[in-house]
Amino acid sequence: MVARMHDSTSPRKGRTGRPRSAEADRAILDATRAALVDLGWGKLTMGEVAARAGVAKTTLYRRWANKNELVVDAVAVLFDELELPDRGCLKSDIEGVVLQFGALLARPETKTALMAVVAESTTDNALRERIRSAIVDRQKRLVVLGRERAQQRGELPPDSPGAEGALAATQAVGLIFDVIAGAIVHRTLVSSEPVDPAWAHSFSTLLLTGLVGLG
């Protein structure tokens, strides 16, 4: 189910009949997020979402094919709030974004939704692709940006020139992203301990100087 059933931007010109309610769209997505917080993924039902949104089940299915699609759309927007403020040095930049991401994952709807859709994606390639494009890849910009800033400051060596260097840089971005996002997610969801300033400090130290520097 890659093809969207739903595109609120198309005005559906030249069509007859009663138009779809834009308000229903908003109410459904809001209800989905709220229900996710209250019930979690497993207890979330389409009927419940419809009831909370004051809408018939038919109206949901007219827009989204199933629970996964609905939830991905409902939560994708939540991840766009991450930013990389310039705190003057690479270490501070890292700590800042780590704390932001940690705070985001501490919120119940974010935590629940992210894990649920990722879990579902292990058996649904289309869903995995959708998550990557809608959520994950968009956040790699933070790593790219932080890296560029650090190179300009001289905290990191510049990329090697040429195609090889570009490839190495891409791979480095991927690696760093997996390490940062993975560590935060694992600490929050598996170890279930908080991503607080002390941990952010330890983590950024490890990331910058390695195990030897950790002491």
Added chain:
Amino acid sequence: MVARMHDSTSPRKGRTGRPRSAEADRAILDATRAALVDLGWGKLTMGEVAARAGVAKTTLYRRWANKNELVVDAVAVLFDELELPDRGCLKSDIEGVVLQFGALLARPETKTALMAVVAESTTDNALRERIRSAIVDRQKRLVVLGRERAQQRGELPPDSPGAEGALAATQAVGLIFDVIAGAIVHRTLVSSEPVDPAWAHSFSTLLLTGLVGLG
């Protein structure tokens, strides 16, 4: 559901009544893993597991309260196969365990089951606790062991003496575990790229020497 319904280690001394069948335990867990491979998390049903195990559904529910608890126990044992072979230096040891863990997560039953139960655990504290005790905490041994070995070899500084030092060491183990496990899980399940020797090399380099060394 804090109290365990199931504890195969206690021999139930002095208790009356017919004892639980140890063979049923084993058959159920085997059937769960097999069904997980064939059907995936979403299609896995208690009835199917019972049928495959040649056991009544009641027998499952007598031991596990629901699908999540059962799958955690069924999958937990898979993680016990991880080892830390002595490859002579810290870097090689890390690469070895990273590759092992990566291979484990590449198997469908591990991947799908682990993500699903972690997702459910975001709204189920008892389940989270069970995951931690049955899976996560038991694997921290690998980090502890690798650290000790490296200290004996002189690759890492020894722990500071006294209570403070012990605390710092515990925190360091937790941090390192979150970083290693988090990175592997994230690469496998979110980025959906393989944990191969090249990546293991890059990752262990980053972990040992930090971003500067990655250059």
Added chain:
Amino acid sequence: MVARMHDSTSPRKGRTGRPRSAEADRAILDATRAALVDLGWGKLTMGEVAARAGVAKTTLYRRWANKNELVVDAVAVLFDELELPDRGCLKSDIEGVVLQFGALLARPETKTALMAVVAESTTDNALRERIRSAIVDRQKRLVVLGRERAQQRGELPPDSPGAEGALAATQAVGLIFDVIAGAIVHRTLVSSEPVDPAWAHSFSTLLLTGLVGLG
């Protein structure tokens, strides 16, 4: 369970939503009767009825709260086939209806179902009420009709005028109904002997002339 879950007579005017399928109603009641013949009360299951009716189990439960209620409704209609043909004199009329009722109770589905629901009704007031309204009270018409006819023929004295007379008539109908129905049921189900013309003759003689006349 005083409120009816099921009322096929109300056309639900002005209500919204998909209406209940009248065909499903019929199919379910037919299937219930057929299954009753094949399986008997004890082996009759809701799932079996649903399967025979080509209907989902939920559809049964949407209409009837349990097996008893369903069977009462399924069997009630069978009693409507009883008639009081005009055979010219009271005694013949009685013999006719006695034989009809005896034949009805000889059929397996009637016998097994009636006794089972009556047995359940000893501890279920709602069920007893349903039996009375769906089966018993509707057949009192036969007694009322037979009595009127006999009065018109002069075989029985007319009702006394006034309220007292009406009350006495009502009580007489109740008494006669208990005697006739009770005797037939008892002979069939407890004594397990047939209601044949000879017995019908003896019984109607007893009923008309009393023990002295039986001599």
Added chain:
Amino acid sequence: MVARMHDSTSPRKGRTGRPRSAEADRAILDATRAALVDLGWGKLTMGEVAARAGVAKTTLYRRWANKNELVVDAVAVLFDELELPDRGCLKSDIEGVVLQFGALLARPETKTALMAVVAESTTDNALRERIRSAIVDRQKRLVVLGRERAQQRGELPPDSPGAEGALAATQAVGLIFDVIAGAIVHRTLVSSEPVDPAWAHSFSTLLLTGLVGLG
């Protein structure tokens, strides 16, 4: 299952091993009657009876093969209390026994148990036979006795002599028994109205003088 699994009168001579507990027998039958009152036939479970009797389920099944057998044994004794006191005339004798039987059937355990086993017997011939021998036929003595008394008093004509007359007398007893017992059972369990002196009077009048005499 006509053969008894259980015979408390045999001392089991010459057998070794622990003897059966006579107290358990009594406790089980008492518990069965009590549970029948509280729960009714449908909700009565072997486990419940065992728990109330302070006995293991095994102990029940060692003595009775199933619920039916147990309940028949538990309730048969209740019907032996009926008597036919000599009140001087046939009509009074009838009213007396009608009221006795009515009072017996008004008690919850009697009512429930009788209907339950009769219902079950519609699909179990052995059970029907057991009921007839243990309960029904034993009460026909009341009709025989009352008839003889009335004949001695000259209220009823004597039996015709010879084999034919004996047959006729047997059939008359059967008919009268079905009418009396049937009417009382029907009024109590189906019409669910009380068998009080007024009704007993009307009924005995009908029985003696027939419909014409009923007025």
Added chain:
DNA sequence: ACTTAATCGAGACGGTACGTCGCGTCTTTAA
């Protein structure tokens, strides 16, 4: 006293049916 063996309680076992819940679809009336 010591064996022998049937009984006891407790409770796990393989089954069957239960009545409920959520899914995603279909069918109605109203706007």
Added chain:
DNA sequence: TTAAAGACGCGACGTACCGTCTCGATTAAGT
């Protein structure tokens, strides 16, 4: 044509009892 309402077929759920089967612990009668 869409909307709300709600019935539909389907399939899994988790529970309740069934009647059977181990268990270890009693409890006599026969040695």
